[in-house]
Amino acid sequence: MDTLLLSTLNGLSYSLLLLLLVSGLTLIFSLLGVLNFAHGSFYMLGAYLAWQSGQWLGFWGGLLLAPLGVALLAGGFEIAVLRRLRPQGHLPELLATFALGVVLVEAARLLWGSAAVPYAIPAALQGRLFRLGGLDFATYRGFVMAVALAALGLSWLLLRYSRIGLIVQAALTHARMVAALGHDVAAVQTAVFAAGAALSGLAGAVGAPLLVTEPDMAASMGVLLFAVLLIGGLGSLRGAVVGALVVGELQTLAVAVNGSLADVLLHLGWAAPAAWPARDGLLASLLHLDVARAAALLPYVLLLIVLVLRPQGLTRALGSDEAL
Amino acid sequence: MCSSRRRFLSSVAAGLAVCALPARARELPVVKLAFIDPLTGPFAAVGQNQLQSWQFVADRVNRGNTAGVKFEIVPFDNKGAVQDTINAFQAAVDQGIRYVLQGDGSGAALALSKAVSRHNTRHPGKEVVYLNYAAVDPALTGSDCSFWHFALQPSVPMTLQAMTDDIRNRPQIKRVYLIEQDYSFGHQVAKYAREMLALKRPDVQIVGEDFVALGQVKDFSPYIAKVQAARADCIITANWGPDLTLLIKAAQQSGLKADLYTFYASSLGAPSEIGPHDAGRVKLVYYSNPNLPGVLQSLEQGFRDKYKQDFSVPVTYTGLALLTAAMTKARSIEPLKVAQAMEGLTFHTFNGEVTLRAADHQLLQPIYLSSWQPVSKANPYDVENTGYTFALERTYPPDKTTLPAQCTMQRPLTTLVYPVQPPKITASKVSGSD
Numbered sequence: 001m002d003t004l005l006l007s008t009l010n011g012l013s014y015s016l017l018l019l020l021l022v023s024g025l026t027l028i029f030s031l032l033g034v035l036n037f038a039h040g041s042f043y044m045l046g047a048y049l050a051w052q053s054g055q056w057l058g059f060w061g062g063l064l065l066a067p068l069g070v071a072l073l074a075g076g077f078e079i080a081v082l083r084r085l086r087p088q089g090h091l092p093e094l095l096a097t098f099a100l101g102v103v104l105v106e107a108a109r110l111l112w113g114s115a116a117v118p119y120a121i122p123a124a125l126q127g128r129l130f131r132l133g134g135l136d137f138a139t140y141r142g143f144v145m146a147v148a149l150a151a152l153g154l155s156w157l158l159l160r161y162s163r164i165g166l167i168v169q170a171a172l173t174h175a176r177m178v179a180a181l182g183h184d185v186a187a188v189q190t191a192v193f194a195a196g197a198a199l200s201g202l203a204g205a206v207g208a209p210l211l212v213t214e215p216d217m218a219a220s221m222g223v224l225l226f227a228v229l230l231i232g233g234l235g236s237l238r239g240a241v242v243g244a245l246v247v248g249e250l251q252t253l254a255v256a257v258n259g260s261l262a263d264v265l266l267h268l269g270w271a272a273p274a275a276w277p278a279r280d281g282l283l284a285s286l287l288h289l290d291v292a293r294a295a296a297l298l299p300y301v302l303l304l305i306v307l308v309l310r311p312q313g314l315t316r317a318l319g320s321d322e323a324l
Numbered sequence: 325m326c327s328s329r330r331r332f333l334s335s336v337a338a339g340l341a342v343c344a345l346p347a348r349a350r351e352l353p354v355v356k357l358a359f360i361d362p363l364t365g366p367f368a369a370v371g372q373n374q375l376q377s378w379q380f381v382a383d384r385v386n387r388g389n390t391a392g393v394k395f396e397i398v399p400f401d402n403k404g405a406v407q408d409t410i411n412a413f414q415a416a417v418d419q420g421i422r423y424v425l426q427g428d429g430s431g432a433a434l435a436l437s438k439a440v441s442r443h444n445t446r447h448p449g450k451e452v453v454y455l456n457y458a459a460v461d462p463a464l465t466g467s468d469c470s471f472w473h474f475a476l477q478p479s480v481p482m483t484l485q486a487m488t489d490d491i492r493n494r495p496q497i498k499r500v501y502l503i504e505q506d507y508s509f510g511h512q513v514a515k516y517a518r519e520m521l522a523l524k525r526p527d528v529q530i531v532g533e534d535f536v537a538l539g540q541v542k543d544f545s546p547y548i549a550k551v552q553a554a555r556a557d558c559i560i561t562a563n564w565g566p567d568l569t570l571l572i573k574a575a576q577q578s579g580l581k582a583d584l585y586t587f588y589a590s591s592l593g594a595p596s597e598i599g600p601h602d603a604g605r606v607k608l609v610y611y612s613n614p615n616l617p618g619v620l621q622s623l624e625q626g627f628r629d630k631y632k633q634d635f636s637v638p639v640t641y642t643g644l645a646l647l648t649a650a651m652t653k654a655r656s657i658e659p660l661k662v663a664q665a666m667e668g669l670t671f672h673t674f675n676g677e678v679t680l681r682a683a684d685h686q687l688l689q690p691i692y693l694s695s696w697q698p699v700s701k702a703n704p705y706d707v708e709n710t711g712y713t714f715a716l717e718r719t720y721p722p723d724k725t726t727l728p729a730q731c732t733m734q735r736p737l738t739t740l741v742y743p744v745q746p747p748k749i750t751a752s753k754v755s756g757s758d
Binding site for chain 2: 003006007010011014113114115116118121128131133134135136138140141210211212214215216219220221251252253255256290292293294295296297
């Protein structure tokens, strides 16, 4: 029981990290109508910037500087490239973000090499927060959760209650009206792109010490992000929350399951399939596949199921103009 | 300057010896080796380090060797995938390369070994030799063995012989957990670990077994939670690349107190994650130890000076030592003759005198059991500047870990030696066939 609780908590910290990433992606998609394919690369860049500047300024300086650096770069890219492409529709913009993603990864490879860099948990945050079932819950995981919650809460408050948030929300649905009222919509779009990228950079800076800091982290996280986004529902913040929680906990808890589909059927009193020999064909080997072994693939299986049964995602009603 | 003079002198010597050509007209023959391993994707860091190791060792050997050849490493990226491995092999063949080096992933290795054999059957006179420097699935030297394939690292059962031998001597280990990568290699490790432990320590319980999708898992903490819930006191893992680094990281963050028996804890990036917390509890069972005296020390120093990384793939040196020795013996760089010369060859490399077994082309070499300890006088090599090292605990000579060869090898027809005249077809047989 304790083990399950600990796994759930570990899953939660991973989910929150995913949420930090996906919320930035959702924000950008909502306002600009563009799926940002460079998001995984922003995440990677955040980790590298935090590590690099951490060499000079210490861990906290790095943590602060990384999102700023990523935001600056993203803002510059928005002004220099995306804004010019906007009149030609969303496809060129999407391709441009894809190109930026590749360039960033290759640049990181050139600058820092393809081997992982030793971006480690600072001494002050090492050790355990509490002990459960003979295992530690690492302080740093708690820290990641706290940072993610703080960043998300702050963005939510900003969007909901501040004047800037009001303009951003209005620009989502009534861009021309907002422009007519004398607000600079293009600047709002730049700011939102930069802010979304900053959230991603923060996720990289705070999450990488738990994982591995290497150029490939962009690709491996980038693919998962789109699964999270689509499972939850494209363009809704509520969807991002649901998607991140489902995927994070699914990957973590599936590992804890000992058993296969055949065992489930057996439990339900249907013995015939369980008797099939495991090496006898594709269906039988699928039935006997341990759930734990498929843990890393489950988000994508779920994505397929969601796309077939509920293409609008788990939360969003089809066709509704729900703003964030 | 010095090396060019030496090369000049050796070319003079070669020129005089062979056909007394003017020294300057004779260039050393260049042997191109196609390196086919992941240079992008989750295992790019491993592949890049291996490529650098090959290039570094080639530079070293090119300063002068008994075979009088120069080695040139030509990199190909297989992205860690089987199909790309075959494509890369084809590209290498098209460039006229006759030697291939590959190691990461037994799936790719098995496919490559078959492709090389097929190519060699179809193109006599243009044979290719395959030096497998890291894949250790026993099928490569067993059921799927090939005359053109040479295995330079101990196979899975050989490493596990040493590993289970150590567990036999440590009665405090009672509950073992297996965490392996989910492909043929990982499954072989689990199978042999079970078999050998049942034989050597019937009282040991295997309390869990997990196969992780290769390079896909980012958070290993749920696996660690399972290990703890199963009250395991020892993990056996043959994970490599990020799958090992992340496993060690998660174990450390969770404060897991189990011993960790690894195949690859010395591979690039992993030692940096182990740290002081796991001193004495992480074991490495490997064909090398960074503290071995002799040529390895100078290689490690040279590599660190050049690339600011540890020299973690010493098998590269063995590979070129083997080729040089075989080319010297065969007096040729023709792959067929070199392959024949490599069979049963005993040569010297960084871990002593080693022999390439003719029966299955498995290199027989010592296996070292090392333990993660602070740097000391006896074990001075500072691994990845951590202040720690893999302290040598035991050396298993080849005869302690070697298993009988299980290969029925198809040798090329030209290697058949008739002690007497080949049997003549008699008239009666000819008429009988009519």
